[in-house]
Amino acid sequence: MEYTIFILILPFLSFLFLGLAGKWMSHRAAGLVGTLTLGAVAAMSYLTAFLYFTAPRLADGTFATLIPVNFEWLPFTSTLSIDMGVLLDPISVMMLIVISTVSLMVHIYSFGYMKGERGFQRYYSFLSLFSMSMLGLVLATNIFQMYVYWELVGVSSYLLIGFFYTRPAAIAASKKAFIVTRFADLGFLIGILVYSYYGGTFSFHPDSSMLMAGGAAMMPLALGLMFIGGAGKSAMFPLHIWLPDAMEGPTPVSALIHAATMVVAGVYLVARMFPLFIVYAPGVLHIVAYVGAFTAFFAASIACVQSDIKRVLAFSTISQIGFMMVALGVCTSLDPNLGGLGYMASMFHLFTHAMFKSLLFLCAGCIIEQVHSNEMSAMGGLRKYMPVTHIAFLIACLAISGIPPFSGFFSKDEILTASFNFSPIMGWVMAIIAGMTAFYMFRIYFGIFWGTENKELHEKLHPHENPLTMTIPLVILAGITCVAGFIPFGQFISSNGQAYHIDIELSTALTSIIIGVVSIALAIFMYMRPTQPVADSLARKFKELYTAAYHRFYVDEVYQFITHRIIFGCISTPIAWIDRHIIDGLLNFSAWSAYATSDSIRSLQSGRVQQYAFVFLLGALALILLLIL
Amino acid sequence: MFAGIYGFFTRHNMLAMLISVELMLNATDINFAVFNRFLFPAMKEGYFFSLFSIAISAAETAIAIAIMINIYRNVRSIQTKDIEDMKW
Numbered sequence: 134m135e136y137t138i139f140i141l142i143l144p145f146l147s148f149l150f151l152g153l154a155g156k157w158m159s160h161r162a163a164g165l166v167g168t169l170t171l172g173a174v175a176a177m178s179y180l181t182a183f184l185y186f187t188a189p190r191l192a193d194g195t196f197a198t199l200i201p202v203n204f205e206w207l208p209f210t211s212t213l214s215i216d217m218g219v220l221l222d223p224i225s226v227m228m229l230i231v232i233s234t235v236s237l238m239v240h241i242y243s244f245g246y247m248k249g250e251r252g253f254q255r256y257y258s259f260l261s262l263f264s265m266s267m268l269g270l271v272l273a274t275n276i277f278q279m280y281v282y283w284e285l286v287g288v289s290s291y292l293l294i295g296f297f298y299t300r301p302a303a304i305a306a307s308k309k310a311f312i313v314t315r316f317a318d319l320g321f322l323i324g325i326l327v328y329s330y331y332g333g334t335f336s337f338h339p340d341s342s343m344l345m346a347g348g349a350a351m352m353p354l355a356l357g358l359m360f361i362g363g364a365g366k367s368a369m370f371p372l373h374i375w376l377p378d379a380m381e382g383p384t385p386v387s388a389l390i391h392a393a394t395m396v397v398a399g400v401y402l403v404a405r406m407f408p409l410f411i412v413y414a415p416g417v418l419h420i421v422a423y424v425g426a427f428t429a430f431f432a433a434s435i436a437c438v439q440s441d442i443k444r445v446l447a448f449s450t451i452s453q454i455g456f457m458m459v460a461l462g463v464c465t466s467l468d469p470n471l472g473g474l475g476y477m478a479s480m481f482h483l484f485t486h487a488m489f490k491s492l493l494f495l496c497a498g499c500i501i502e503q504v505h506s507n508e509m510s511a512m513g514g515l516r517k518y519m520p521v522t523h524i525a526f527l528i529a530c531l532a533i534s535g536i537p538p539f540s541g542f543f544s545k546d547e548i549l550t551a552s553f554n555f556s557p558i559m560g561w562v563m564a565i566i567a568g569m570t571a572f573y574m575f576r577i578y579f580g581i582f583w584g585t586e587n588k589e590l591h592e593k594l595h596p597h598e599n600p601l602t603m604t605i606p607l608v609i610l611a612g613i614t615c616v617a618g619f620i621p622f623g624q625f626i627s628s629n630g631q632a633y634h635i636d637i638e639l640s641t642a643l644t645s646i647i648i649g650v651v652s653i654a655l656a657i658f659m660y661m662r663p664t665q666p667v668a669d670s671l672a673r674k675f676k677e678l679y680t681a682a683y684h685r686f687y688v689d690e691v692y693q694f695i696t697h698r699i700i701f702g703c704i705s706t707p708i709a710w711i712d713r714h715i716i717d718g719l720l721n722f723s724a725w726s727a728y729a730t731s732d733s734i735r736s737l738q739s740g741r742v743q744q745y746a747f748v749f750l751l752g753a754l755a756l757i758l759l760l761i762l
Numbered sequence: 763m764f765a766g767i768y769g770f771f772t773r774h775n776m777l778a779m780l781i782s783v784e785l786m787l788n789a790t791d792i793n794f795a796v797f798n799r800f801l802f803p804a805m806k807e808g809y810f811f812s813l814f815s816i817a818i819s820a821a822e823t824a825i826a827i828a829i830m831i832n833i834y835r836n837v838r839s840i841q842t843k844d845i846e847d848m849k850w
Contacts, residue, residue, distance in 0.1 A: 743842060750767070
């Protein structure tokens with residue numbers, strides 16, 4: 134399978150080509166180059182997945198871990214070196230499918246969405262860069278290669294969020310995203326260093342003799358630090374603040390990067406290190422679960438009151454990633470039958486979530502394209518104008534709410550089962566959050582497609598269905614969302630690699646369906662009618678809570694306070710004063726003293742030849758006298 | 763030789779200063795020749811050295827006159843007091 138290296142090389146070449154030559158290309162040509170490249174990558178990914186999963190299993194019932202390409206990039210010592218290569222195992226192959234599918238859909242969709250935008254070619258070259266780095270991240274053979282691509286993903290996310298660089302909000306959002314994730318990546322880097330120092334390697338399987346010699350005691354620290362990096366990328370509380378602002382980028386970018394692929398990199402990281410987590414740091418894994426659960430709840434409660442549809446989707450993404458983290462965190466064993474179910478559930482949810490959440494974002498893009506606003510007040514009653522978008526959005530909403538037979542039901546059900554196995558409290562908490570998910574998704578669904586129509590605006594803009602380039606990806610993703618739940622996921626991916634047969638536990642499934650249906654019914658009761666007396670009176674009754682949630686519980690303000698008042702005010706200002714007055718002062722003094730000295734002796738250089746000659750003569754005479762005496 | 767030194771210090775015309783320098787050089791050449799003749803009559807180094815020095819001074823004069831011509835073209839004078847701009 135040596136050809137897999139081209140999965141990375143092709144998008145990179147496309148990035149270089151579009152970035153360098155795009156200026157002289159037409160929009161259509163540039164878009165075609167990017168899309169065709171991604172089409173080739175997707176075809177190769179499907180082929181790889183097909184070949185990989187149809188190959189015979191090993192004797193112990195697992196799929197072989199293949200490293201078709203590997204070369205030494207930076208050798209440090211004879212045992213420690215940074216390699217670059219391609220690693221194929223069940224989760225990386227699964228991620229290949231997710232990334233290439235969503236990326237291809239977004240490439241096609243962007244034809245319509247970005248039509249006529251300035252910098253169209255630049256947009257496609259950045260998309261190629263992102264696809265390359267994300268694919269490299271999942272195919273990494275070692276933790277350091279993963280880190281390199283991890284940062285590349287961060288850079289391309291930064292570039293794409295700030296794509297509309299004339300808008301100050303977009304620039305601020307891109308900087309915020311970059312700085313927050315970069316700050317978290319510091320933890321990741323330190324984690325890698327601790328890991329490689331005590332594990333003796335960058336690969337995912339540390340040297341057992343090093344671990345015996347005391348390295349095992351440091352593994353929880355290393356893995357915990359790595360999780361901080363993962364929490365930054367995956368927008369876990371309290372590092373989630375960048376994701377809602379990242380919605381300033383073009384909507385297809387939000388669908389690709391901030392819903393389906395990049396933000397689940399943290400989940401992927403934990404899943405990648407899972408065998409180490411479970412053996413050496415089960416305590417850290419529980420922290421992952423608690424952080425995930427709190428984030429899921431926190432984000433869901435904010436999503437219930439936001440009025441900007443992309444913000445709601447962003448918080449919903451944070452909440453769903455929380456679900457995945459919980460699923461990983463509640464694992465207590467490597468065996469899926471004995472408490473290792475969460476691993477499979479998490480990967481399954483990652484897969485289904487990527488599909489339906491990118492579908493939701495692409496639908497939101499269609500709507501925003503027509504009404505020119507993100508606010509729900511500009512929408513309402515759109516079902517008459519945009520039937521395809523309406524149906525696709527409804528399917529995605531049902532999927533995220535966990536209604537069978539849509540894909541979200543199956544994966545969420547596995548997560549709930551795993552949580553109930555861990556502890557009933559965790560199970561009920563997650564079930565309630567699943568209910569909140571259904572509630573806020575149907576809240577925006579009714580707000581957009583039913584509810585009070587903004588007639589004045591709609592008469593002016595005449596919203597209608599978008600061109601085929603934008604609706605076809607919706608239809609494809611909706612189709613995937615309908616059938617993805619029936620994939621026998623446990624056959625391919627499980628915590629110990631052996632085939633696991635998913636059976637739906639009736640009690641859990643019923644609980645989650647009932648909670649979902651009740652929440653949807655509540656949303657229908659509150660938001661389907663043209664006026665919303667219940668919602669308004671609730672908002673009035675719990676005014677403080679409502680306002681706090683609307684302002685995202687003031688987390689951004691807390692950050693603002695900490696950075697501006699405490700860090701800038703108490704640390705940076707004195708340091709700046711020392712720099713300006715003491716360090717600069719010393720340098721200025723040395724410059725000034727040199728100047729003063731030369732100024733006082735410059736009259737010696739009179740320019741009068743005779744004077745020079747006279748001094749010369751005196752000197753010569755003095756020398757002669759000296760020699761004679 | 764001392765006439766040359768005196769001239770070099772008192773003349774403000776660069777041409778005159780050059781002539782003074784030539785005076786000094788010629789005086790030195792004669793000194794070389796004379797000291798060689800009276801102190802080491804068996805050797806010839808002094809003569810050769812004065813020949814050498816004459817060649818050098820010829821080249822030096824050519825350069826000095828070239829510089830003077832250039833200065834004259836720029837400041838229309840070869841008086842030393844007029845070319846004090848090159849200080850500092």
